[in-house]
Amino acid sequence: MAVYQYRCAEHGVLEVARPIGTAADAEPCPDCATPAPRVFTAPRLSLGSARNRALIDRTERTADQPAVVSAAPSRPAAPRVHNPVHARLPRP
Numbered sequence: 001m002a003v004y005q006y007r008c009a010e011h012g013v014l015e016v017a018r019p020i021g022t023a024a025d026a027e028p029c030p031d032c033a034t035p036a037p038r039v040f041t042a043p044r045l046s047l048g049s050a051r052n053r054a055l056i057d058r059t060e061r062t063a064d065q066p067a068v069v070s071a072a073p074s075r076p077a078a079p080r081v082h083n084p085v086h087a088r089l090p091r092p
């Protein structure tokens with residue numbers, strides 16, 4: 001199976017899974033039933049689960065749509081570990 005993308009002028013991109021080589025030139029949009037023309041993209045074959053595909057999609061989006069932040073993320077405080085053995089370690 002391969003995932004083919006189509007773009008409805010009103011509702012955006014939709015994805016359809018079809019056997020390789022069987023993609024139609026247009027698919028009806030599930031929202032408005034208007035024929036959406038096919039968008040040619042890089043093949044996405046055997047990417048595993050939907051979770052893996054979502055991760056790959058997010059990673060690829062960072063190339064042209066990086067998340068912009070105004071400040072560095074706050075770093076959580078390091079956990080404090082109290083181990084009596086550490087008191088015997090050599091000090092500089």
Ligand SMILES: [Zn+2]
Nearest residue numbers: 008011029032
């Ligand atoms: Zn539509």
